Amino acid sequence: MTNLTQLTLSDAVDGLKAKTFSAKEITQAFLSEIDKSNQHLNAYVVVTADKALKMAEASDAKLAKGKGGRLEGAPLGVKDLFCTAGVRTTACSNILGEFTPTYESTVTQNLWDQGAVMLGKLNMDEFAMGSSNETSRFGPPASPWRREGSNAKLTAGGSSGGSATAVSADLCLAATASDTGGSIRQPAAFTGTVGIKPTYGRASRYGMVAFASSLDQAGPLAKTVKDAALMLEIMCSADAKDSTSLHLPVPEWTKSVGKSIKGMRIGVPKEYRVDGMPEEIEKLWQQGVDWLKAAGAKIVDVSLPHTKYALPAYYIVAPAEASSNLARYDGIRYGARQSGDGSLTSTYETTRAKGFGTEVQRRLLIGTYVLSAGYYDAYYLRAQKVRTKILEDFEKAFEQCDALLTPATPSAAFGYGEKGDDPVAMYLNDIFTVTANLAGLPAIAVPAGVDSQGLPLGLQVIGKALDEEACFKVAAAIEQAAAFKARPKRWW
Amino acid sequence: MADRKPYVISGRTGDWEVVMGLEVHAQVASNSKLFSGAATAFGNDPNTNVSLVDAAMPGMLPVINKFCVEQAVKTGLGINAKICNWSRFDRKNYFYPDLPQGYQISQFKSPIVGEGAIDVDADEGYTFTVGIERLHLEQDAGKSIHDLDPNATYVDLNRSGVALMEIVSRPDIRSPAEAAAYVKKLRSILIALGTCDGDMEKGNLRADVNVSVCRPGGYDHYKETGSFEKLGTRCEIKNVNSFRFIQMAAEFEARRQVDILEDGGKIDQETRLYNADKDETRSMRSKEDAHDYRYFPDPDLLPLELTGEYVASIRAKLPELPDQKRARFVKDYGLKEYDACVIASDAEKAAYFEAVAKGRDARLAANWVTQDLFGYLNKEGLELSQSPISAEQLGGLICLIADNTISGKIAKDVFQKMIATGDAAAKIVEREGLKQVTDTGAIEKVIDEVIAANPKQVQEIKDQRAAGHEKPKTLGWFVGQIMKASSGKANPAAVNEILTKKLGL
Numbered sequence: 001m002t003n004l005t006q007l008t009l010s011d012a013v014d015g016l017k018a019k020t021f022s023a024k025e026i027t028q029a030f031l032s033e034i035d036k037s038n039q040h041l042n043a044y045v046v047v048t049a050d051k052a053l054k055m056a057e058a059s060d061a062k063l064a065k066g067k068g069g070r071l072e073g074a075p076l077g078v079k080d081l082f083c084t085a086g087v088r089t090t091a092c093s094n095i096l097g098e099f100t101p102t103y104e105s106t107v108t109q110n111l112w113d114q115g116a117v118m119l120g121k122l123n124m125d126e127f128a129m130g131s132s133n134e135t136s137r138f139g140p141p142a143s144p145w146r147r148e149g150s151n152a153k154l155t156a157g158g159s160s161g162g163s164a165t166a167v168s169a170d171l172c173l174a175a176t177a178s179d180t181g182g183s184i185r186q187p188a189a190f191t192g193t194v195g196i197k198p199t200y201g202r203a204s205r206y207g208m209v210a211f212a213s214s215l216d217q218a219g220p221l222a223k224t225v226k227d228a229a230l231m232l233e234i235m236c237s238a239d240a241k242d243s244t245s246l247h248l249p250v251p252e253w254t255k256s257v258g259k260s261i262k263g264m265r266i267g268v269p270k271e272y273r274v275d276g277m278p279e280e281i282e283k284l285w286q287q288g289v290d291w292l293k294a295a296g297a298k299i300v301d302v303s304l305p306h307t308k309y310a311l312p313a314y315y316i317v318a319p320a321e322a323s324s325n326l327a328r329y330d331g332i333r334y335g336a337r338q339s340g341d342g343s344l345t346s347t348y349e350t351t352r353a354k355g356f357g358t359e360v361q362r363r364l365l366i367g368t369y370v371l372s373a374g375y376y377d378a379y380y381l382r383a384q385k386v387r388t389k390i391l392e393d394f395e396k397a398f399e400q401c402d403a404l405l406t407p408a409t410p411s412a413a414f415g416y417g418e419k420g421d422d423p424v425a426m427y428l429n430d431i432f433t434v435t436a437n438l439a440g441l442p443a444i445a446v447p448a449g450v451d452s453q454g455l456p457l458g459l460q461v462i463g464k465a466l467d468e469e470a471c472f473k474v475a476a477a478i479e480q481a482a483a484f485k486a487r488p489k490r491w492w
Numbered sequence: 493m494a495d496r497k498p499y500v501i502s503g504r505t506g507d508w509e510v511v512m513g514l515e516v517h518a519q520v521a522s523n524s525k526l527f528s529g530a531a532t533a534f535g536n537d538p539n540t541n542v543s544l545v546d547a548a549m550p551g552m553l554p555v556i557n558k559f560c561v562e563q564a565v566k567t568g569l570g571i572n573a574k575i576c577n578w579s580r581f582d583r584k585n586y587f588y589p590d591l592p593q594g595y596q597i598s599q600f601k602s603p604i605v606g607e608g609a610i611d612v613d614a615d616e617g618y619t620f621t622v623g624i625e626r627l628h629l630e631q632d633a634g635k636s637i638h639d640l641d642p643n644a645t646y647v648d649l650n651r652s653g654v655a656l657m658e659i660v661s662r663p664d665i666r667s668p669a670e671a672a673a674y675v676k677k678l679r680s681i682l683i684a685l686g687t688c689d690g691d692m693e694k695g696n697l698r699a700d701v702n703v704s705v706c707r708p709g710g711y712d713h714y715k716e717t718g719s720f721e722k723l724g725t726r727c728e729i730k731n732v733n734s735f736r737f738i739q740m741a742a743e744f745e746a747r748r749q750v751d752i753l754e755d756g757g758k759i760d761q762e763t764r765l766y767n768a769d770k771d772e773t774r775s776m777r778s779k780e781d782a783h784d785y786r787y788f789p790d791p792d793l794l795p796l797e798l799t800g801e802y803v804a805s806i807r808a809k810l811p812e813l814p815d816q817k818r819a820r821f822v823k824d825y826g827l828k829e830y831d832a833c834v835i836a837s838d839a840e841k842a843a844y845f846e847a848v849a850k851g852r853d854a855r856l857a858a859n860w861v862t863q864d865l866f867g868y869l870n871k872e873g874l875e876l877s878q879s880p881i882s883a884e885q886l887g888g889l890i891c892l893i894a895d896n897t898i899s900g901k902i903a904k905d906v907f908q909k910m911i912a913t914g915d916a917a918a919k920i921v922e923r924e925g926l927k928q929v930t931d932t933g934a935i936e937k938v939i940d941e942v943i944a945a946n947p948k949q950v951q952e953i954k955d956q957r958a959a960g961h962e963k964p965k966t967l968g969w970f971v972g973q974i975m976k977a978s979s980g981k982a983n984p985a986a987v988n989e990i991l992t993k994k995l996g997l
Contacts, residue, residue: 082551091550209550209551210551210792240555241553243553243555243556243792244793320788327585327587327594327595328592328593332592333547333548371787376786
């Protein structure tokens with residue numbers, strides 16, 4: 001039965017519909033795999049076995065009658081950022097204690113409405129702040145990938161490290177994730193999986209623990225481009241409960257996958273060729289260009305001149321919004337309260353000092369600082385102006401091309417501790433991904449090859465606003481050309 | 493019309509004038525909160541009108557209540573203000589247990605309503621204009637209850653997230669009495685618009701009162717240059733919730749500031765609280781302790797964009813406002829400005845008056861409503877809604893006066909009896925035989941009797957007339973005697989006419 005866990009989401013859905021296997025069988029297969037593996041991989045922070053089996057039984061009842069939704073009986077993992085009714089949700093932060101929402105996020109509800117089965121909650125960086133998943137209160141997951149001949153534990157990336165680990169280690173068919181500065185795409189690139197962040201406003205933020213409201217978007221991590229399209233199609237919806245939700249119909253992206261890219265103009269931004277970029281990344285990028293050319297696309301050199309300001313701007317805007325969004329975690333109404341000396345101020349200070357980890361505290365301090373009287377104009381306002389410039393760069397570039405091709409990350413996955421404790425070195429991981437968040441554009445990461453040590457590397461396709469279709473088409477072309485078949489060697 | 497004179501505090505070192513500006517917080521009359529569907533009903537059990545959004549649960553997002561936006565626009569139009577077709581919500585960040593989000597959603601930089609103006613009638617009989625700087629929408633906080641337990645504070649989130657309109661005036665108010673008059677006028681406009689119930693006892697309308705004192709001429713300098721430099725340092729008295737307290741707090745505060753300045757001190761810009769029991773203000777926090785609110789645009793909300801058609805559609809639905817009502821009362825009913833103003837300032841009074849006046853003698857109706865009825869209610873401390881005489885009943889009384897069934901004098905007695913019995917005027921007049929005598933034969937008979945009985949007074953009248961008096965004084969005495977003899981029922985006009993004839997005048 002183990003091989004059921006190795007199916008793609010699309011194949012599993014077909015198998016369920018064809019009654020080749022039951023929802024209960026595939027769910028049990030995943031639960032037993034999680035049972036064996038999670039102690040080594042630490043992907044799940046909550047396993048909802050009973051709930052999964054109940055949902056699977058309900059799916060089987062529907063499937064037996066020839067009914068059911070588009071994901072009927074398909075077992076999925078959920079990033080711990082999404083509120084799930086009756087299931088502990090902490091965004092992997094101590095401050096939320098044993099918080100169990102009474103409500104369901106719109107994104108997960110959309111999945112359950114189509115018959116998906118919930119296996120549990122997936123590890124992540126605390127409040128999605130991190131690029132290696134090391135800031136989780138539950139400790140980091142271990143990537144199933146290792147360098148050839150090395151036992152060093154590698155990161156599966158962050159913040160959606162648990163989602164990437166679970167998908168790449170076959171602990172779920174696909175997973176929800178979220179992306180504020182690259183938290184879907186970087187883990188995808190590190191684990192040989194596909195991850196897409198849609199246009200800002202496509203996926204509802206209702207019930208998703210907020211990090212930086214103007215940047216946060218939900219999206220999937222999946223094994224193939226087609227699976228990612230299927231997941232995203234279902235996760236997205238116009239939602240009256242989120243004022244920034246786009247009131248537009250969700251296109252049938254699954255139909256874009258496999259469409260010809262002949263005649264498409266693919267832009268290659270010169271500013272993404274950064275100093276110190278490993279040769280392998282450079283080669284991979286060129287390889288991508290060649291594949292797309294071979295598939296009939298036209299390659300265009302474009303310029304995004306303000307790219308170098310993106311990362312600094314991001315590390316002002318995101319912490320600023322976070323410093324306000326996380327003010328509600330004060331220990332008064334829910335979560336883990338620490339009373340200190342019993343006074344109000346002490347309760348606030350102790351709760352937040354003990355409840356938030358170092359990285360979260362660092363960002364809250366940065367965010368509080370940049371919004372303070374006298375600094376607002378120099379930092380926050382200026383960063384917003386940069387943001388406008390970056391958006392204008394993209395708009396200009398898109399006059400010449402239909403999509404952009406870039407590397408997804410400046411390197412392959414790194415080992416825990418290898419970045420030392422230099423937060424800036426860690427922040428540089430987001431250098432290719434933050435621009436799409438700042439501009440609200442759709443962007444997908446797709447596996448394209450492995451480095452000399454056998455670790456996966458990904459390419460990124462950035463589309464125009466609302467043009468996820470271009471992302472899926474181009475990513476599918478790369479997927480086909482790359483024929484990426486590498487699998488982590490099982491060590492766990 | 494009386495002149496506006498500055499309110500002067502005479503000190504040892506000379507005169508001081510007062511300058512005031514008010515920030516009025518008016519709770520928007522709406523069924524649900526500004527950004528959530530929770531009810532706004534008053535008096536429910538603590539923490540029952542609380543949605544997941546109001547309690548700031550993780551992942552919850554605000555969604556603007558369109559009706560509250562409409563109410564704000566309506567109010568803006570009602571105070572002759574500019575409606576901003578682009579406005580935005582900002583977060584005002586601070587920690588407090590009754591502020592679940594850790595920030596209040598407000599409009600800091602770009603309010604929904606810009607500059608406007610309100611004409612206010614002072615009790616002394618003059619009219620002054622208060623400039624409005626802005627009106628913005630914001631969330632109310634919850635309530636911290638400190639007195640239920642010696643060791644704990646309780647929090648009630650029922651109010652958390654309820655929509656408030658903050659209406660900020662220019663420093664155009666020159667006396668404590670003007671401040672109270674301004675809030676009264678603003679309240680009457682809000683009630684007429686239906687955008688705030690104006691219930692000050694429940695805190696649904698409350699004012700932050702900014703007071704400073706300056707030397708004579710300081711205000712004129714501001715008016716000429718727009719510069720605050722000579723207006724003095726202001727103190728803000730928070731959350732004052734009655735007309736009387738607004739006036740008292742301002743009086744106290746102005747005096748306090750003058751005393752400090754005259755002793756050579758200087759005023760610290762600070763926030764103060766008014767204690768009505770002690771009639772004093774005390775410091776709440778100084779400028780140095782002021783929070784850094786770290787305002788920034790709320791990224792969970794889109795800018796609020798209003799189209800011209802939208803604003804026009806609200807303008808088209810505006811009800812009649814007190815100033816328009818007053819003008820109409822003067823024009824259509826021929827009321828005196830003062831009477832029209834008193835009646836029109838209150839929607840309930842205006843409706844009562846119109847019910848009395850419609851199809852009847854309006855001047856007469858105005859007199860009876862403002863003097864007799866309001867006088868009685870005032871004396872008894874009753875609200876108009878508690879009046880023992882309905883508009884219909886008072887109208888009945890006025891009809892009897894107008895068609896000469898009873899005289900004005902008799903009507904006063906009938907009015908008292910209406911209050912006592914609740915009966916209709918006609919019924920009382922009938923029952924007590926108070927119908928006016930217009931039968932000239934009967935009146936002549938009485939007049940003859942009185943003339944015959946008082947030859948001395950008859951002679952006096954003739955002497956007065958001979959001395960050239962057009963209206964002999966003693967004539968009034970005769971009228972009185974005749975009315976008395978007829979128990980007040982004789983028609984005074986008929987009495988006058990017959991009497992003059994009989995006396996040969």
